[in-house]
Amino acid sequence: MTAGSSPPAFTLQTSSHPLYTNPALADICMGCGSCAGACPISGIDSMDPRKLIRMATLKMEKELLSLDWPWKCTLCGRCEQACPVGVEIVELIRTLRSTRKRALVPGSIQLGGTTCLEQGNNIGIPKDDFLQVLHELQEETKKCTGPDSSVPIDVRGSRLLITVNSKIPFVEPENLQWWWRIFYAAGESWTIPADNWEAVNWGFFSGDDDAARTMVGRIVDNLERLSCQALLLPECGHAAHATITGLQRWFPEALKQYTIYTALDLLTEYIDTKRIRINKGLCYERTTYHDPCHYSRNDWVTPAGNSAEQARKITRTCCPNFIEMTPNRRDSYCCGAGGGTMATPFEAERIFHGRIKARQIRETGARVVVTSCPTCRDQLQAVLNREFELDIKVRFPWQLVSEALLPAEKQP
Amino acid sequence: MRPEHKPKIIAFCCNWCGYAAADLAGIQRIQYPDSLRIIRVMCSGMVHPEMVLHALNKGADGVMIIGCQLGECHYIDGNEKAMARAELIDELLEDFGFENDRFLITRLSSSESEQFARTVGTMHKRVLELGPNPNSNQDNGDTP
Amino acid sequence: MATPDEHNRRLSDRRAIHIAYAQAVPLTYCIDSDLCLHLNGTGHCSRCSDACPADAVDFLMSAQENTIRVGAIIMAPGFSPYNPQGKGSWGYGVLDNVITSPEMERLLSSCGPTSGRLLRPSDNRPVKQLAFIQCIGSRDPHPCGHGYCSSVCCMTAIKEAMIARDNDCELEVTVFYSDMRTHGKGFDRYFQRASDKQIRFTRCRPHGIEPAGKDGALRVRTINEQGRQLEETFDLIVLSVGLEIQEPTIQLASLAGIHLGPEHFASTSSFQPVLSSKKGIYICGAFSGPKNISLSIEQGSAAAAAAASLLMSRRDTKTRKLRLPPAQPPAAAVKTGVFLCHCGNNISETINLETVRKQISVLKSVSHVEEVLFGCSQDTRELIIDLVRSLGLNRIVIAACSPKTHEALFRRTIREAGLNEYLLEMANIRNHDSWVHALDPDAATDKAVDLIKMAVAAVMLKRPVTANTAAVKQTALVVGGGVTGMTAAINLADQGFPVDLVEKTDRLGGNGLNLHRTWNGEHVPPYIKKLQAQVLDHPGITVHFCATVLDAGGHAGNFHTTIRDHKEHRRIITHGAGIIAVGGKRSLPDEYGYGKIPGVVAAVEFDALHIYNDIRVSRGSSFVFIQCVGSRDETHNYCSRVCCTHSVQSAIELKKEDPNRQVYILFREMRTYGLRESLYNRALELGVIFINYEQFGKPKVKSHDEQITVEVWDHILHRPLHIMADMIILASGILPNPDAGRLASLFRVNIDEDGFFQEAHPKLRPVDLPTDGLFVAGLAHAPKPIEESISQALAASARAATLLSQKEICLDAVKAVVDDKHCDGCALCIDVCPYQAITPLETIDADGEQHKLVAVDTMRCTGCGICQGTCPKRAINVVDFTYEQLTAKIEAALN
Structure with a gap:
């Protein structure tokens, strides 16, 4: 038993506002502890996935929603993979995120999402500034890709639509240049939309499904508007995941209509079909x-x-x-x-x-x-x-x- | 250099309890001193007092009779009869100059393997403390 | 050509031509035709054939197809261990030091690839830290696809851990488990012994294994019972893999046309646990659901009983009788043959049999000494017969296991060779030597020589004895008219053996009358009605109501039991075999406010209230079940086996009726074993909340102003919970029949420390009582659910029928014999004989002189030898235990 003061007792009762109805989110848990063993942040705030699931099963909604732990979780999914009975732990955490009052969403996640909804990208870069930085980058890139290369913006009929992670243009522009060189070498027909070009879907993080849906919808709109045939998903892992699951959930026809590439899919295709050739063994470090x-x-x-x-x-x-x-x-x-x-x-x-x-x-x-x-x-x-x-x-x-x-x- | 005396204890174990407990100790790999030589009898009541004496005369360092718990004899009351004979055996031992402690009669049930091993251990210790039976022929260098 | 040896779980290699394993019957070589170059067509090798001096290799031998017509089929195809390769994150097949529990068996076996030393497969270094991970491929629908519990792995792991620690007391052992399912007879105590031996049990399921560094060590990250995440390192990790049914068995079932359930186990009814979905095809063992050795053995016998009942009309039409050669007349000179059994490695790993052989060979009467690998195997028995005949051996000593194990077998063996079966003596150099003196092989060897000398000395003095035969009364007595008693009685009567069924109360049904559903939902009352009607209508069964057993005597084939019936009349029933099925008793709780707080009821009472829709249940919205009430505590240190399943079933019903109800189950270990695990999953799905009180202590039940509150600590959140309850249901345990002790002493059998009847061998003879001809089944043996009682009842019936189907049996010849020359009729033996088997006798000799003697009635005599211990003239001796023979043993032991 514990020494010193006892933690407060909790009275079990049926919930009047259930967090979830699907028993797979928490109820089916056997309490085996596999998830807690697998989770890299078990112990932070004296919390772990098993405890979280237990609180959900015992209908401790108020306490759950007051925890910051679901926001310290990276949604990595190790817990869910470890679970022998298939508790949908990641979904539970997203449900907790989604249910929490918006004002209590930590950090800039909610803000970023709201900004994106209002201004088209997470950090509120004005359109002119965005176009300006692209042009400047284009000039620099010509040194490698040749005088007649250009950055196609809003080019209708391009095959491949690109999205841009909003922190890149001003902070790490070389990320764009790497891709542009590859596109040029592959002779790709591609375009960046002038509006709603944001790659990162923070609605996915904050559990704001409406926002998430809107952002995915904007990408679909761009595909339609610019009559593209294919979409290059954002590189960022969650963004790719959010976009494709968003398409699966809300825009399934788009999946049939357009070819969807992850960054790795596209690179692999270019290499396998010999659209580009690369010098092997450029780096010999371990x-x-x-x-x-x-x-x-x-x-x-x-x-x-x-x-x-x-x-x-x-x-x-x-x-x-x-x-x-x-x-x-x-x-x-x-x-x-x-x-x-x-x-x-x-x-x-x-x-x-x-x-x-x-x-x-x-x-x-x-x-x-x-x-x-x-x-x-x-x-x-x-x-x-x-x-x-x-x-x-x-x-x-x-x-x-x-x-x-x-x-x-x-x-x- | 005289070879070290290895004590030998003759144990008459009844088929139903004592012998079965020894078998179970084997199954459970419970270790006990190797001085024991078990002779199976159907009942502890089968052991004639003269047999106990005979064993001691022939050099056994200890003699045990292990029968069933009271009330559990497979042959109703053979173990009680064995207990009654024990007094006679004690007298015989005195007459022939053997220490009383060289003879032990005890009871256990077929599942009491650990008790069996403990009893053997106790007897072995006793016999070591008493020293070799003067009749023991191991001094002749007749090591088995 | 070499290939991994399947028997050694691929831990070592074998050739194409090989013997499958040391206990194979027949013990001959066979050729793996896939591997053999000659047979698979890749080469022209014939090395084996060239080398064989007996010309025994025949490459042309091929598989033959035969058609056999039978009336019944018994299927016992068993199970396969789950293969964790490529599954989950266990690293099996990638990390060398991750092995399965079957592989561990081989490593621990003295006949195995490392001769029983625990070495790391990666580098053969000794193992210092060992871990077991439970529930691999069981209770694991998510990656592995099996939701059921394999029911044996908890005990297997404890056993392997105990053996490993016994072999090396410095070894640190950890067992990672989720529920400890040691619900069998004596298993909880075994678990406690393991904890006492410092085997660490930690309730947590590791999710995977990673390498720790590069030298083969393994890392496991777990959450401990205090909720802390720990990283631990081990040398060797054993995955306790489950049981599954694989493709070849599924195909076999399909061929047979029998139905398999969703997890591919054969479907059975709880009321006919060994019958498949097709009449005439019976199933037993793990094929119908994961189970351990004793339950498999019971089901094997049960299937035999069921098949025998079906084929009753054709009994004996095709049986072959063993024809024994006539017994040889006794020879003048004694020629003793001594057989030294290795018992695999059980004896030879400690005792130096070569030394023993040398010392025994020089004894005067010993004319032949032979070492054998397994004395009890078919091959060795044929060798013994061969040597007896060819060398003219007329006394046999088998130095091996206990006579209580195989004496009967060896007696039969020498009888087949034409030797009187009593010219045999066994030296117990296993149970009484190699197994208990493992730390001093030299002393063990010396002792073995002594024990064999004792046996040789005694066997020389043996004389051929002819046993009397006695007619077998081909009827049975069944004590107890519950489900078990009725099932056994019906089966025996169907097989043509009349049955006397003794029932203490005025109705049949016993504890079954309190049950409503079996674990898989079958309805009990109609089944019991059917059984009652079958029993009462059966011409072969005589029921004695309101009757109790007053006295019992006799022996196998001829028992006489005295009963008193309801009219206070005494009646003596003679019967050839007896089955004790006196059942158990439910315990009444004495805690948690039972009897004081109105809403607190026992589980069996709750069933009735629930079925009859008592207002407390129909209006109730919050129900709390408390498990292990009166079980697994100081006074009842055993698991009652049925209560977890029962409570879960009740909980499911409550939730199905009204999903808004709150239902809680407060438990210590959740023992919904085997296929019952699906009930546990269903209950969770329906929102039943399970709280484990093992760590923080018993819940407290309080009542204030008619509101019941339960206080219990949550085992995951480590904080106290309050539950407002409408009803508390106490899962109280099963007690033995309070009359069991009295009955046991009447029948001269034992009850164990918990008061249940003690069987002859817990694993291998689960329904036999130590007295031949008497059997036990049902709750009288141990707590169990109804379908296991039915299996046991059929098993006991099969065992009884084996005896009753013979018209006569040989009595044991181990009886007292009077030596006329030395007996002076003092009659001291008459007083002490417990069976009044000795009577005074007066004879007149050829010279007309009167002699006083005593005479022994061999039918009454049981061979106890109390007379022998009393006789002052050494004139009465029990065959095989004569004064002379015992003295010879004493002298041989002491040289």
């Missing part, structure tokens, strides 16, 4: 690959469902001195910053979560870590690198491909 949650464990929603292998093929081609982290693929650990937590003030918790990933990286002895999600990249490069003195460089597969492209003249 390299490992970090599986983002949405490109491994939750990969079953993507069209090919093969992201882990696609990414590895590209990585190994460019970096032959490759070593795996253990565990990997569907058993991989989250970087610690997914699920919207990057936009919350819970940095200490993100670092705590990432300690396992940091240990994995250190155990490989790798100097280069390749990953396919920008949030993962930020967490590994900026936060874990610093906190755990890992001394690593983090790269994207499209970055590797872009740097390894054989010049256009040499293409047949």
Whole structure:
């Protein structure tokens, strides 16, 4: 029994405002503890997935909604994968997020979502500023792609529609340049919409389904407006996941009408059909690959469902001195910053979560870590690198491909 | 250098309880001293007092009779008769100059394997403390 | 050509030509035709054939198809262990030091690939930290696809852990479990013993295994009972894999046309647990649901009883009788053959049999010493017969296990060789030597030599004895008219054996009269009515109502039991076999306000209230079940086995009637074992809330102003909960029949420390009582649900029928014999004989002199030898235990 004062007793009663009706969200739990063992942040706020599910089963709604823990969770899905009876834990957490009063949503998640609804992108970049920065980037890129290359904006009839992560144009513009070089080398017909170009769907994080639906709808509108044939999903793992599940839920006809690519699908297609050629073995440093949650464990929603292998093929081609982290693929650990937590003030918790990933990286002895999600990249490069003195460089597969492209003249 | 004396204890175990308990101790791998030599009898009442004496005369360091718990004898009251004979045996032992402690009669049930092992252990210790039976022929270097 | 050896769970290799395993029958080599170069067509190898001096290799032997016409089929295809390769995150097949429980059996076995030493597969280093993970492939619908409980793995893991720790007391062992399902007879105590041996049990299910570093160590991250996340490292992890039915068995079922349930187990009715969906096809063992050895054995016998009843009209039309050669006349010189059994490795791993052989060979009467691997195997028995005949052996010593195990078998063996079966003595060098002196092999070897010398000395003095035969009274007595008693009686009577059924009350049905549904929802009352009618109408069954047993005597084939009926008349019933089915008693709670607070009822009472829609139930909106009331406590240290399932079923009904009801089950371990697990899942789905009170102590039930409150700590949130309850249902346990002790002493059998009847062997002879011809079944044996009682009843019936189907049996010849020369008729033996089997006798010899003697009635004599212990003249001796033989043993032991 406990020493000192006893925690307060809770009186069990039927709930008048049930959080959920589907027993798969909590009731079927046997209390085995697999989820709590699998979760990297068990113990934070003395909470773990099992306790959360238990509180839901016991109808402790008020206490549940007052917790910040669901916002410290990265929705990585390790718990759900571990569960022997199939409790839909991620869905439970999203339900808690979605039910919480909007004013109590931590950090800038809700704000970002609202801004996007009002202004078309999460950080409220005005249209003119956006177009301006694209033009400036285009000038720079011409040095590599040739004087007659251009950034197609709002070009009707383009094959491929692109979305842009709003933090990129002003903060990390090189991300755009990598893709543009690849598109040019592949001779791709592509376009960026001038409005509603935001890739990141924060409605998904805040549990605001209406907002999430609106944002996905804007992408569909752009596809229709610009008569595109295909969509390149955003690179960011959650964004890809949010967009494609949004299409599945709310716009299923769009799935039949348009070809949907993840970033890795597209790169793989270019390489396999020889639309681009890359120089093998450009990087000989010991390299490992970090599986983002949405490109491994939750990969079953993507069209090919093969992201882990696609990414590895590209990585190994460019970096032959490759070593795996253990565990990997569907058993991989989250970087610690997914699920919207990057936009919350819970940095200490993100670092705590990432300690396992940091240990994995250190155990490989790798100097280069390749990953396919920008949030993962930020967490590994900026936060874990610093906190755990890992001394690593983090790269994207499209970055590797872009740097390894054989010049256009040499293409047949 | 005289070889170390290895005590030998003859134990008459009744088929239904004592012997069965020893079998069960084996199944459960309960270890006990190796001085024991079990002779199966159908009932502890089958053991004639002269047999106990005979064993001691021939050099046994200890003699045990292990029968069923009172009220549980397979042959109704054979174990009680054995108990009654025990007094006679004690007298015989005195007459022939053997320590009373060299003879033990006890009761257990067929499931009491741990008790069996403990009893053997107690007897073994007793017999070590008493020292070798003067009739023991191990001194002749006749190690088995 | 080499390939992984399936018997050693692929931990070692075997050749194409091989013996499957040491206990194979027949113990001969066979060729794996897929691997053999000659037979699979890839090469022209014939090395085995060339090497064989007996020309026994025949490559042309091929499979033959035969058609057999039968009246009944018994299917016992068993189960396959679940294969965790590529499933979940266990790393099995990738991480070398993750093994399954069957592989662990091989590692721990002294006949296994490491001769019983626990070494890490990755590098053969000794294991210091061992862990077991339970529920692999069971209770795991999500990745693995099996929701049921495999019911045996908890005990298997505890057993393996105990053996591992016994072999190395420095070994640290952890068992990760979710519910500890040790609900069988004696199993909870076994679990407690394991905890006492510092085996650490922690209630938590690890989700996966990762490597820890590069040297093969394994890492597991779990949540402990205090809610803290722990990372632990182990050298070896055993996955306790479940039981499943695989494709070849599914196809076999399809061929047979029998129905399989959703998890591919054969479907049966609770009331006919060994009958498949097709008449005439019976099933037993794990095929109908995961179960352990004793239940499988019971079902095996039960299937035999059911088939025998079906085929009653054709009994004995095709039976072959064993023809024994005439017994040889006794030879002048004694020639003793000694057989030293290795018992696999059980004996030879400790005792140096080579040393023993040398020392025994030089004994005077010993003319042959033979080492054998398994004395009890078919091959060895044929060898013994062969040697007896060819070498003229006329005394046999088997140095092996206990005579209580196989003496009867070896007696039959030498009888088949033409030798009188009493010219045999066994030396117990296993149970009394190798197994108990494992730490000192030299001492064990010395002792073995002594024990064999004792046996040799005694067997030399044995003389051929002819046993009397006695007619078997081909009728049975069944004590107890509940479901078990009725089932056994009907089956025996159907097989043509008249039955006397003794029932204490004035109606049939026993405890079954309180039941309504079986675990899978079958309706009990109509079934009981059917049974009652069958019993009362059956010409072969005589029911004695309001009758109790007053006295019992006799032996197998000829018992006489005295009963007193309702008119106070005494009646003696003679019968060849007896089945004790006196049932149990439900316990009445004495806690939680039972009897004081009106809303607190016992489970059996609640059933009735529920069915009759008592207002407390129909208006109730909050129900709390409390498990383990009067079970698994200090005074009743056993599990009553049925209560978890029963409460879960009640809870499901309550919720189905009104989903808005709150239903709580407060438990210690949830024991919805086997296929019953589906009920647990269903209850969870319907919103029943389960709270485990094992860690924080018993709940408190209070009543204030007619409102009942239950206070209990939540085992996950570690905080107190208050439940406002309308009714509390106490799952109280099953007690033994209070009369069991008295009956046991009448029948000269034992009850165990909990008051239930003690069977002859807990695993291998679950329905036999230690006295031949008497059997036990049902609650009298241990708490169990109705379908297991029915299986046991049929099993007991099968065992009884085996005896009753013989017209006569050989009595044991181990009886007292008077030595006329030394007896002086002092009659001291007459007083002490418990059976009044000795009477005074006067004879007149050839010279006309009168002699006083005593005479023994061999029918009454039981061979106890109390007379022998009393006789001052050593003139009365029990065969095989004569004064001379016992003395010879003493002297041989002491040299």
